[in-house]
Amino acid sequence: MAGGFAKDGAVQEQIDASITDEINRARSRLPQGESALCCDDCDKAIPEARRLAVPGVRLCIGCQELADKAQTASAGYNRRGSKDSQLR
Template sequence: MADIADFANDLVQERIDQALAARSAAKPILEAASFLFCEGCDAPIPEARRLAIPGCTQCVTCQSIDESREARHAR
């Protein structure tokens, strides 16, 4: 059975959650800058890819290779 301490704890947790949500909402969203050149092969990253995936650091080919390696190691 819940007692007064449990209710107080729930109230405090609710206030903490509200404060954290308000703080997160107030933070400006920083968009990551994309690389102009691939960090894997130094090839230029096309502008369309940089606009579609903000913060990208690799060309499509190198990204595909990395994802293949990760999928193989995840097994």
């Protein structure tokens, strides 16, 4: 039961839309194409097992760990206008 101007199920729709947005964002960051033989950053050889396990890989494990740590997930803003996002 929704109160005020919100229709029934509006909260669940907002949750579903947020999850879908995050899934699409994560999928867009996955490597695509053919794997590199050497790391793009340090030029070390990328092991064959890694190239087979992660299609489109461009970095060795060490450089990938550094890239993952440097990358921060941005919450962005809530374009659906919930009060929670307005309080931040």
